[in-house]
Amino acid sequence: MFSAASLAILVVMAMALARAVMGPTVYDRILAVNTFGTLTVALIAVFGFLTDRPEFLDISLVYALINFIGTVAVTKYVKYSHLGDPGEDRDWEDL
Numbered sequence: 001m002f003s004a005a006s007l008a009i010l011v012v013m014a015m016a017l018a019r020a021v022m023g024p025t026v027y028d029r030i031l032a033v034n035t036f037g038t039l040t041v042a043l044i045a046v047f048g049f050l051t052d053r054p055e056f057l058d059i060s061l062v063y064a065l066i067n068f069i070g071t072v073a074v075t076k077y078v079k080y081s082h083l084g085d086p087g088e089d090r091d092w093e094d095l
Contacts, residue, residue, distance in 0.1 A: 006046045013039045026078055030071065037067035 013036055020032035041060045048056025 002046050002050045006043060006050065009039050009043045009046065013043070027075075030075055030078065033074075034067065034071045037063070037071070041067065 016032050016035040016039060020029050020036065023029035023032055041064045044056055044060040044063060048054060048060070
C-alpha cells in the first residue's frame with residue numbers, strides 16, 4: 001500500500017515539476033515549487049513508513065518548515081523586490 005502511495009506521489013511530483021517549468025506566470029511557478037516541496041514532505045514520510053524508520057517524520061517536519069519559510073520569502077521578494085522593510089530611512093542612533 002505504501003509502495004503504491006509513493007509511486008502516486010512521484011507521479012504527482014513530476015506533474016508539479018512540469019508546471020514549475022511551463023508556468024505562465026511567476027506565481028504559478030512559485031505555487032508549483034511549493035507543491036513539489038509539500039509532496040517531498042509526504043514522500044519522506046511514506047519512505048519512513050516503508051523502511052520502518054520513524055525518525056524520518058522529524059526530517060519531513062523540518063523540511064516542511066523550511067519549505068514554508070522559503071515560499072514566503074520568495075513570494076515577498078517577487079512582490080516587493082526586496083526582503084527588508086521598504087519604509088522610510090530611519091536613524092537608528094536616535095532610538
